[in-house]
Amino acid sequence: MTLPLSDVVITAPARLHLGFLDLEGGLGRRFGGLGLALRAPATRLRLARAEDLVVDGKEADRARVYLNALCDAYGREARFALTVEETIPAHAGLGSGTQLALAIGKAFSLLEGLDLTAADIAGLLSRGVRSGIGIGAFERGGLLLDGGRGLKTVVPPILGRLPFPEDWRILMILDPATRGVHGPEEKRAFQTLPPIPASTAAHLCRLTLMKALPAVAEADLPAFGSAIEEIQAVMGRHFAPAQGGSPYTSGRVAAVLAWLQVRGVRGVGQSSWGPTGFAFLPDEATARDIMEALQRTGLAGTLTLAINKARNQGADIHIGRPDNKVA
Secondary structure, eight states, rough: OOOOOOOEEEEEEEEEEEEEEEOOTTTOOOEEEEEEEEEEEEEEEEEEOOSSSSSEEETHHHHHHHHHHHHHHHHHHEEEEEEEEOOOOOOOSSHHHHHHHHHHHHHHHHHHHHOHHHHHHHHHTTSSOOOOHHHHHHOOSSSSEEEEOOOSSSSSSSEEEEOOOOTTTTEEEEEEEEOOOHHHHHHHHHSSOOOOOHHHHHHHHHHHHHIIIOOOOOOTTTHHHHHHHHHHHHHHHGGGGGGSSSSSSSSHHHHHHHHHHHHTTTEEEEEEESSSSEEEEEEHHHHHHHHHHHHHHHTTTTTTEEEEEOOOSOOOEEEESSSEEEE
């Protein structure tokens, strides 16, 4: 039975993808990965009933495709008003497409009384093809470990989730002038890049299980940063042929990350295909000092710098009125 709801407003978090764990696949599964939900940026949208289908706001064309697919799949008439108020930057390595799809799907599910899970929505809308991190970020937030794809996998399962230390900060380095590899180009890259040796995949899994995750559990930033940098170094070398021969999509972001490393900042890297870069810092004051020092050098140029935090909860969902929140 359709629930008597007037509208649904959803705010869905961006995520960092910190690296794949197994691109060799000899155990029957490929990919797997480590990622982190972010406080910002976010995708925010409102879905309400209407006489006809009306979609407006940011990424309206993409949003309309998702909503029509949901209506077709569940035999519903496309009588909705969808307003996309805010979106995560597209093709920046922050999971914009997955969060848009999940937010629309969850709002549709609530209005229509369908009780769809994030995994249900992702499978229907072809999200989470290689990574389940965005799905975990939508559902629960925090630091997330996904189990990759096996022969029977529909959506990569989340195997572990840890709350990220509240004091830690993430310096984000965004390049609005560059886009990461995506679409057909991304598919070609995964088809043509050679598999990573099994011994390297084993080392990445060990780094994750025995260094990165325990470091977060014990709030040990140097150990966490060291593990992330090593994972990033392996991933950067592997994907460099698809990124113009560089571990980073944006040369400007790469220059900033090198400057940070020289100054002892730990855990630097690129999220997914980039161009967004990141670095982990112990607290707000340190992050502010580092960012201001970087700005004084002029090295950042037209890049966007922002101090961010992890998000230790999933998407915000409001039904009817903004103060009527559903966890």
